[in-house]
Amino acid sequence: MSKKNMLIYAHYYAPDAASTGQILVDLAEGMRDRFNITVICVVPSYTGTIAPEYKTKRFYEEMRNGVRVIRVRVPEFSKANKMSRVRNIVSYFFGAMRATFKAGKQDVVYSMSQPPILGGLLGVWGKWMKHAKFVYNIQDFNPEQTLAVGYVKHKLVTDLMMAFDKFSCRQSDLIITVGRDLVETLNKRFRGQRVPRVTMINNWIDEKQIYPLDAANERVQEFRARYGLDGKFVIMYSGNIGLYYDLENLVKVIGKFPNARTADGREVAFAFVGAGAVLDELKRYVAEHDLTNVTFIPYQPKEDLVYSLNAGDVHWCVNARGIKGVSVPSKAYGIMAAGKPILGVLETGSEARYLIDGTECGRCCEPGDYKAVANEIHWYLDHAGSEELVDMGKHGREYLVNHLTRDISVNEYARAIEALL
Known part of the structure; x- marks a missing residue:
């Protein structure tokens, strides 16, 4: 035929x-x-x-x-x-x-x-x-x-x-x-x-192109060193820095962690990888408030995405309030493929939150509840280096390989x- x-x-x-x-x-x-x-x-x-x-x-x-x-x-x-x-x-x-x-x-x-x-x-x-x-x-x-x-x-x-x-x-x-x-x-x-x-x-996501790498991987270390992330606990946002993610308010929450350290003593860095309509606004806010722990990184070539995703210790997966039933942030799949825990700011009942809560590959709170967002950041800092975070990443990767x-x-x-x- x-x-x-x-x-x-x-x-x-x-x-x-x-x-x-x-x-x-x-x-x-x-x-x-x-x-x-x-x-x-x-x-x-x-x-x-x-x-x-x-x-x-x-x-x-x-x-x-x-x-x-x-x-x-x-x-x-x-x-x-x-x-x-x-x-x-x-x-x-x-x-x-x-x-x-x-x-x-x-x-x-x-x-x-x-x-x-x-x-x-x-x-x-x-x-x-x-x-x-x-x-x-x-x-x-x-x-x-x-x-x-x-x-x-x-x-x-x-x-x-x-x-x-x-x-x-x-x-x-x-x-x-x-x-x-x-x-x-x-x-x-x-x-x-x-x-x-x-x-x-x-x-x-193509699980053969995005997969977990050891922190000692040469290309991961090279990426971290290039952007001043070496030795730090990195909370990363990777993707479109656009209108539908409430990033303008989330960066204000980040501003409450100017000299934060993890429970295991590492400095905390917040990395934004990508570009989009609100990038300049985020850069202005960071400059005006002298947030030295925030780093902006350009989009990475497709072949290098596996290294940049693995350079994060925890990844944001976020949507603005009102996006439930309207859009599904595709970045969730890449994070799960890389075997990294997720910090979700997503409405209950949204597809991405179903996936995160159902697989126990991260922790979530509601968009607009900035106190809860700050609490979740604190939780991750308190559990940095723990087996609990490692297990979250494994759960996400396992589910993705079997279903996504x-x-x-x-x-x-x-x-x-x-x-x-």
Whole structure:
């Protein structure tokens, strides 16, 4: 039997470092033996800048590890400037619509909920243009996410956003969400009536690329030394330093630990690895309050992520209040893969908290309860170097290997999609 054709709309795709982009790389490459995959995405630009070789044409085509990739040129942008981000996203949307005609015959169209609202509408467009089945992967619910953090406050705008995304949901042949709480949100949207067909499949991590390393590992020590973390107890945040994590307030809690030491006598360092819309705000606060125990580290190349994650003793996994049922922080999977304990600031009933509490791979408190956050930091400092922390990391790694690997989740995606055809 000949393979069916599958078109994937991917706002970001390798080599961009976006977590959703990496998910789509794993998905596309993991299903290439079962489908002929075409990906439509932006030119590499997750940081906001675009290399000169991607500035001369409107579209670029390439084969990447057996996957056909059509890249759309977009304008450069600043993550701190809302209007420049909007221009960039809208440019991708219309460019991807045009690129659809370059994709040829397709049997199934897969689109993710990124960029917000437009990702779903691209899937509908692809379904109509290609007379194909439409699979809508909801990683984040919008406008619920933008409402939760006040990013968009005009009711007319948010009502239109909701109407458009519900339209995309209704047009889908299958919705795949990434959390049990997101399934609940979908049911609430449609009030339990005529709910679109939905299944839940967890996100994943490649456990062969991210895995526990001994603290004495040369590359881990090299990373720690490079950023002044050598010999310190490191509480690390790794990922998008963006709008949905309440980091602006969490750094204020960190400010209450200026000269903290662990029970075993180590200095405490708080490391932020990554970039995003609130990075400059965090840097300003740290500079204004002379927080010498806070370090900012740029995004790490994919091949070095195993070393940076292992350089942390404890990792933050956080969301702002109101994100339950809206989004699942994918960084939880990387932390579990590295075998590190988690300091979770997550709402009860959210998917990431289900995973952390259920596997006992960390400790959690509610977003907005900053006294509880401080207490959890104290707890980790008091237990630094203990077998209890080692066991937390082992629990997370063991659960991930058995339930949350790339092969397991990608096979679930492939089976769900094949069932439509």
